[in-house]
Amino acid sequence: MKNAPVAHEEIAYSDRMKILVIEDDREAADYLQKALTEAGHTAHVAGDGETGFALADSGDYDVMIVDRMLPRRDGLSVIAGLRSRGNTTPVLILSALGEVDDRVTGLRAGGDDYLTKPYAFSELLARVEVLNRRASFKEADTVYRIGDLELDRLSHTVRRGGREISLQPREFKLLEYLMRHAGQVVTRTMLLENVWDYHFDPQTNVIDVHVSRLRGKIEKGFDSPILHTVRGAGYMLKAT
């Protein structure tokens, strides 16, 4: 059963987020603020590290977007400072540095996700959404259930409508990730990072082929689509 791609902006987000953007480039910050507002969120902008730190420390934000190189106080130092004061607000680090080790230092400083400039806004939005709600299921949950789709993490079995579906190990991991973030847009790079643990950009549509294979298995013979393509952004698992 074929399903038409859904545009990103057509997805109704259940929660509005209060987002703090710490970015010194005025234009980029304005663009982010505008785009985040259009996506239904509230965004505040700080132009340097010190202001950002003060705002983050006093305000109650759902997610922070922090540029790595900031005037007055370095982005990583802002994050480390907040973490040492017990602030656990999820942070997405933006950086022009794209080396693998830069990512590692960024995450070690207390960042939760890392995005290299230049980025697509859809990619940023998807990551921010995922950061905010983290997961639909807890780490301890052994069974994920979305509509009539059921995934057992202990026995490694997948059922839909009571019928068992046999999956390859990687397909299982892929579905597991999609289900954990059900209702959220998941981009191709997020899949490559979380399912394959690679951070480079594959030249061809390798991820798409994997997803369409998985879709074939979990949708074939069933009435309703469950794995949706979000145009220009990625995929979303959602029961209709």
Place this chain on the structure above:
Amino acid sequence: MALPAIMKTTAARLSAMYLLLFAACAVLLVFYMTSLSVRMLTAQTQQTINEEVQGLGRAYQRGGLPLLVRTVERRARQPGANLYLIADANGRILSGNVESLEFGVLETDGWTERPFAYQRFGETNRERRQIASPEQDDVARSTHDAIALVLRLPNRMILLVGRDLGEPERFRVVVRRALMVALGMMGLGGLLIWYFVGRYALKRIDNVSEASRRIMGGDLSGRLPVTGAGDEFDRLSENLNTMLAKIGNLNEGLKQVSDNIAHDLKTPLTRLRNRAEAALAGKPETVEYREALEGTIAESDQLIRTFNAILMISRLEAGYSAESVSKVDLADAVRDVVELYEPAAEEVGVGLEAKVAGEFVVEGNRELIGQALSNIVDNAIKYSAGATEKPVVRVALEKKAGEVRLTVTDNGQGIPDDADRQRATERFVRLEHSRTQPGSGLGLSLAKAVMTFHGGRLDLLPVDPGLSVIMSFPERGA
């Protein structure tokens, strides 16, 4: 050239230093030589005097005082005679060829302790002087120096036999003068030699400076002069020329890369602009409008991808990439990448097979290796699609000659031409039949840069039909 300017040249400074050292040695030599020769002459003089005294002693024994006086008188008249003097116990001169001498010489027996002044008989003013006179101011005018042996005869008379020191003194003066002249000539010669040699060296250095100024001025094809003498200047020039050739090559490469960047980035940028312009001219809210915008985004994504690849290649090639290195099992890398690409390969009808058994651990960066391998596999899938038989890509791992070799082989049309295969890993090089395929022309360059980072190689080997791309890693501990 003013003096300070001259002193600025190394040649002048070196010459001055040598000259100084040489002069010091020469002066030392002069003093040593003169004092040595004077000492030898003195010893000879003493021996002569001893012999004289013995002869006189024999005369005294044979004929007493009269014979002694006669002998002394005779000897004293001979030309170039020694000094002879017989005086009474009070020091009054009785006989000999000495008219006067320094006060106190006759007081002590034996050798005079130091040279004394004396005046030979009949040599100067007739004026008779008190021998023991202490005022010797005008005596000093025509005195000579001498050494002498003073003997006391049994009847308390005094016999003095001495020798003028004029000869060793003259000798010393001559030696000193000769050495001075030699020194002067040496200095002059040194200056002359420095002038010519230094100027020659200076001229050659100036030539080199001049040539390098021209090259700095932008004429990179210029070379430093080589005279063919094979000396150190030539060697220096040759090395610098080799360096210039290398810089020239690098520059050429850089130029080529910037040309390529200009082409490969300008083309999509132009497309991007055209598309945006066309969309702007068309009606908004139409399908075309939307497609144009989506195309714009896709185009910019490709541009970003190309840009990232260029940056990464330069970083890896420059060797300052800070990527960390750990143990990586290539077997895992192969399994991961093959598993990642397998569905995509199947979709275009290409078989993707991996022959991996065992562990192949190398020191490396999993991410970089994964990226390089996926570029190669991606290429192989693309180019085997046109194979005559069933297209298949095989990935194999083996240990050979201290290396771990990861081979990706396709059975497509390959790259039969040797030169083309050489060029395939260069940046932005897209061989003729690949121009139609999507891609930036950076995939293999990136893979090569990754292999360089790992201290390994990337080789392209022709197979029939198809192409083998071999990633050779140094084996751990090997």
